[in-house]
Amino acid sequence: IIGGSIDTDNGSFSMIANDTATNGVINSDRESGTASITIGDGQTINTGTGDLSMVISDGAGNTNNTAGDISFGEGSVLQTSSGNILIISENNIVDTALTGVTITSTDGNVTLVVDNAYPSYPDFGFSYLDIPLTNITSTNGKVRLFSSYRNLNIVPSVINGAPYVPASVGKSSATEQWKIYYPDTFGGDPFTLFYKIKNLLSLKGAYDFERVISESFQLWKENLWSRPVADRFYGIDREYVYFHPIYPLWPTKRFLYPVSWLRYYEY
Numbered sequence: 001i002i003g004g005s006i007d008t009d010n011g012s013f014s015m016i017a018n019d020t021a022t023n024g025v026i027n028s029d030r031e032s033g034t035a036s037i038t039i040g041d042g043q044t045i046n047t048g049t050g051d052l053s054m055v056i057s058d059g060a061g062n063t064n065n066t067a068g069d070i071s072f073g074e075g076s077v078l079q080t081s082s083g084n085i086l087i088i089s090e091n092n093i094v095d096t097a098l099t100g101v102t103i104t105s106t107d108g109n110v111t112l113v114v115d116n117a118y119p120s121y122p123d124f125g126f127s128y129l130d131i132p133l134t135n136i137t138s139t140n141g142k143v144r145l146f147s148s149y150r151n152l153n154i155v156p157s158v159i160n161g162a163p164y165v166p167a168s169v170g171k172s173s174a175t176e177q178w179k180i181y182y183p184d185t186f187g188g189d190p191f192t193l194f195y196k197i198k199n200l201l202s203l204k205g206a207y208d209f210e211r212v213i214s215e216s217f218q219l220w221k222e223n224l225w226s227r228p229v230a231d232r233f234y235g236i237d238r239e240y241v242y243f244h245p246i247y248p249l250w251p252t253k254r255f256l257y258p259v260s261w262l263r264y265y266e267y
Helices: 206-216 218-223
Strands: 013-017 035-039 044-046 052-056 067-072 077-080 085-088 093-095 101-105 110-113 134-138 143-147 176-178 192-195 230-236 240-245 255-258
Touching: 013 035, 035 052, 052 067, 077 085, 085 101, 101 110, 110 134, 134 143
Parallel strands: 013 052, 035 067, 044 077, 052 085, 067 093, 077 101, 085 110, 101 134, 110 143, 143 192, 176 192
Antiparallel strands: 230 240, 240 255
């Protein structure tokens, strides 16, 4: 937890939580618990011409390696003049503000990355950006936001001074790119959001569908008696996958499944 403001006098600032054994973490020194980074209410980190980075790593090689979120408190500020700002989370990046958070650079790039527990194609998770009140700006640099699945995110309506208007799913533009993983140097002016997947499930036929059900929802079938499996994917939010059942007595009822049960990667 950053409970006081920091001014580096143009020096770079780097904070890493849940670092790896390869990078020198001694296993016995890493206590149990969730690794997180929190910028306290009203606190400022100013690195001037220096770079500013915050990373939650995967803790590889350590017994205790649970990764948490990066969060920004009410009125907190991250700022540089020409330094780059890079924030990478294995899980989520969230703001807890009621009025606002500021992430800003004059000439540097601003990059936010979530879901980095799954850093390469074709894997993905369900981590998200929850930063509706975060003011992200770079006067002369690039702004890039990387996440997993667009529907999980809550982002500001204005990013780097430009309105964010979601386009049709899968339609790439200057402000949205699909099936792209961090890092990528496309766009960023005024901003670009990158998503790992465009459709959570793109079922190609009955065989694929049966495979999805049999592999991903075996636990459901074992514990909910002999109810038939769902016949159509409906949607997903941060906690559940939704399916319509085929059982005739419940033609409009929707069942919920924890997202952790979903183990089918189709794009």
